[in-house]
Amino acid sequence: MQKTKKLRNDWTKEEINTIYHQPVLELVYQAATVHRQWHKHSEIQVCTLLSVKTGGCPEDCSYCGQAARYHTDIKVQALLPTETVIAHAQKAKDGGSSRFCMAAAWREVRDNRDFDRIIDMVKGVNELGLEVCCTLGMLTEEQALRLQEAGLYAYNHNLDTSEEYYDEIISTRKFDNRINTINNVRKAGITVCSGGIIGLGEKHIDRISMLLTLATMPKHPESVPVNALARVKGTPLEDLPKVAIWDMVRMIATARIIMPASVVRLSAGRIEMTEEEQAWCFMAGANSIFTGERETLLVTPNPGLTEDMEMFNNLGLKPMIKERQSSCTTI
Template sequence: MSTTLRNDWTIQEIENIYHQPLLELVYQAATVHRKSHKANEVQVCTLLSVKTGGCPEDCSYCGQAARYHTGITVKALMDKDDVVAIAQRAKDAGSSRFCMAAAWREVRDNRDFDKIIEMVKGVNEIGLEVCCTLGMINEAQAERLQEAGLYAYNHNLDSSKEYYEEIISTRTYDDRLNTLNNVRKAGISVCSGGIIGLGETHEDRIRMLHTLSNLEQHPESVPVNALARVKGTPLADLPKVDTWEMVRMIATARILMPKAMVRLSAGRAEMTTEEQSWCFMAGANSIFTSESEEMLVTPNPKLDDDRKMFELLGLKPMQKDRATSPTV
């Protein structure tokens, strides 16, 4: 498989890649992966919810939406010093990227945003890649974040444009794309992927990958999430995502966007070491950890379990000087 960067993939081409026999797909993805990345390096990212719950959105999968009765404890915005202390411990434990998440629909120009700016500066000063996911942002807000030292901004597409209205009604697909454009204009790297297991079809997954891979510039990071089913949300009773579906998505994303960091994100808590190893073979080269063993408000593997997995598979955490994503 070629590693030439393309932004003109057709739906048919992506379908042909995605629907290949699984072993052939993984082989092709692993070949592409090794041409652009070190196969034994995985970036360890730490994700922290700096403001939890109470979100006015109606994302059907999200335990932080105020309208659903999920039992999530709403927590106000954290203090900068506490956030920086957690970031330092994350760095000491092997993380090279620190992502701060706030359960907001959109950023507002107020004291809370000022606090986020100070958090970004503080985490940047200790030598970590700093990422935020705060909902929608405008150009001026993106510029403030960039000036504070923000390295990346996460804003997932979630699914295809055609399926999007089935899971969210409080913002549009174009709203998400506009935020990505604002992030790119500000010179911040883009982190954008999606969730599988929302009740979507294979065609919806292909369309989402089509949108991401045909952006004017590929996202530097592409998280692939399995639905983390949260009691009280409309999607709580959907079946667990099959691991082979995750492998297929990761492999296809790797082939379409060869230089991107493909991030094995939500859903790892329900995966065995053997299942995760297939994801790494297919081209995933990043995972998320947290002190609280939570992926925001859903379970995440223990740090010790990840260390044991890395040792078993011969993987090592990507260092900061290697963590900067290649220019895409």
Template sequence: MVKNNKEIRHDWTNDELLFIYKRPLLDLIYTAAAVHRLWHRSDEIQLSTLLSVKTGGCPEDCSYCGQAARYHTDTPVHGLLPIQTVLAHAKRAQEKGATRFCMAAAWREVRDNRDFDKVLDMVKAVNGLGLQVCCTLGMLTAQQAKRLQEAGLYAYNHNLDSSASYYKEIISTRTFDDRLETIAHVRRAGITVCSGGIIGLGESTADRIAMLCTLATMEQHPESVPINALSRVAGTPLADQPKVDTWDMVRMVATARIAMPASMVRLSAGRMEMSEQEQAWCFMAGANSIFTGDDAKLLVTPNPSMDDDLSMLAKLGLKPMLPRTTARTEKEDEYTCFQG
């Protein structure tokens, strides 16, 4: 039973979240769907477009990433895109229903140079369209986060990827604590946080739960929590990992929704290998956002096109989320919330 009073907890334990994750599947989905309806409009999905503004050549050794310079992949390498090109992509995404536009650069960390100045100009330009502007640029200092906030950045993506204990198995060029430090800089700068993880890296269920618990026990939950299934890229150390089981994705989405009820839970990488029916189960379990990649790509991996996503949503009776210009009315809350 889901109570109608809204409460956000920050004191979850691994054992509590593991108990939720392992509940009988239909019971878990039912509970997560009820929580979702208490906090969000159940017929809306936020469309977020992700564009690689600087691709390849990254010095990191993330075992899953096709943009790492040390792996032999077919990923093309290009420098920063011109601002006009980025703005054209953003306008096209907005015209098709996206309300968030995220720009990604394959950097280990931001450096105070002309490239960062260009990214700041991109943020200002896209912000001028009325979109939620997001960036994922690697590690940030406190001052760099402040500059991004002053340029109009709405959100910063910095995924934990996995648990603190498993992190070193997939990345050695930075630490888990480095990730947390950047998130802290982002939060203190007044930028909303987008942070989630990847499943299918060879981690255990306990690792998945520990990653969620780190997010769910933050003083303020990430406003956006991406749940990624590993996109297997030829030439990377994890290329031969098995496809992530759909029900594992559903369990992760549902557990994230219950633990962080106010957050947007984004169904992210790996959707190319999921049928519409499989994605529908994730929406039922509480996912209310998807990453749509421009030109049917999510950075450098295949992704459903925006047109395919809009077609899927129409079949499911869902609609793209509109920009929030007014507060929800009590009548709308009564209509959309689960009365349990």
């Protein structure tokens, strides 16, 4: 366990494996101790995620209901009007969110009118004083720079799983494509939001390998989302079992110990967790959630704002108040 506030980027797989496989109570104790050294443990950043363009994606990500090739109940939605997105952002801010994330179901960013509209959305949300985040698929360094100049604070691009298991989940792009996009985001001076999904059929060693990739980057991602598979009917992974809560706790606690300065986000899967199970995740070092008035996380169910505020009250937690920061600073 880390005793001083010093970041490491030279973790080994063996070290992370040892941390991950500790008895869960010892692991949580260590993670909670690290969390209190680096963060205000009673504060949780509330983020809102809005799908600004839904469905019709040409990728074949096995977990995703937005892939055009899978027969799901998700309706394709064209890019939302800019004024509609800004109105959602204002409502999110009024509800206590300090970060507003916009997601488009694209394989990659293209230099066209739709990207111009995304730039306008970023500018508008930035003017509200919110941290602005986007997840738009792969992008070039030049496109990342345009987003940064518009006021983008963070870019989400998850690894999803380990490099070794990646081809079992996605065939339409390579693991290196993910790394390249993250590198382009870094070069543009935008903070990185990158984590992954557990419950895809991977082994524990794949989870450890994914954490190793994140923790040995030249700079840790400022945000690390930990997602439990949302089993969408019509996708290849719809029949996989629910992720066990202790698996989520292990991932969150290990991420907290090896990337202590990062915001660890308890992301997809909360709808299937009890309040007590979520409390264990917060104890293990999670200090961010996604919430919203639509009670969805992109296209899957998610607890609503009222329910989350009741949980915060019960647990003695409060929304994190973020000071306005430029897009090239760290969280």
